[in-house]
Amino acid sequence: MEEQTRCMWPGCERLTGSEERNTPCPEHQELWESQAENEDLGYAWSILVPWVEAARAVGNQSLTEVMESALEELNEKSWRAQEQLEEAEAAL
Numbered sequence: 001m002e003e004q005t006r007c008m009w010p011g012c013e014r015l016t017g018s019e020e021r022n023t024p025c026p027e028h029q030e031l032w033e034s035q036a037e038n039e040d041l042g043y044a045w046s047i048l049v050p051w052v053e054a055a056r057a058v059g060n061q062s063l064t065e066v067m068e069s070a071l072e073e074l075n076e077k078s079w080r081a082q083e084q085l086e087e088a089e090a091a092l
Helices: 026-058 061-090
Strands: none
16 A cells, blocks of 8 residues: 655645655645745736836837736736635635
8 A cells, every 4th residue: 555645844744645755735735836926927027017117118109008918917917826825825
């Protein structure tokens, strides 16, 4: 019979569903992935906002629309990622 290991997160006693050591349980894995996604989107936002502002300053309407559309899309992704993070935190 194969033996499953416990989650690698301190204090967590959940089984991982794996025989490998240093593996998080599914709940902690989801939390970790949600946190990483939020960090990535935050970084992307910090890069994109100055570009949007620069596009506005240039005054090219087409460029401004494209950049603002990209920022809108990023904001929507960030909102969804934040919801996923909150769900992952609530699952623990």
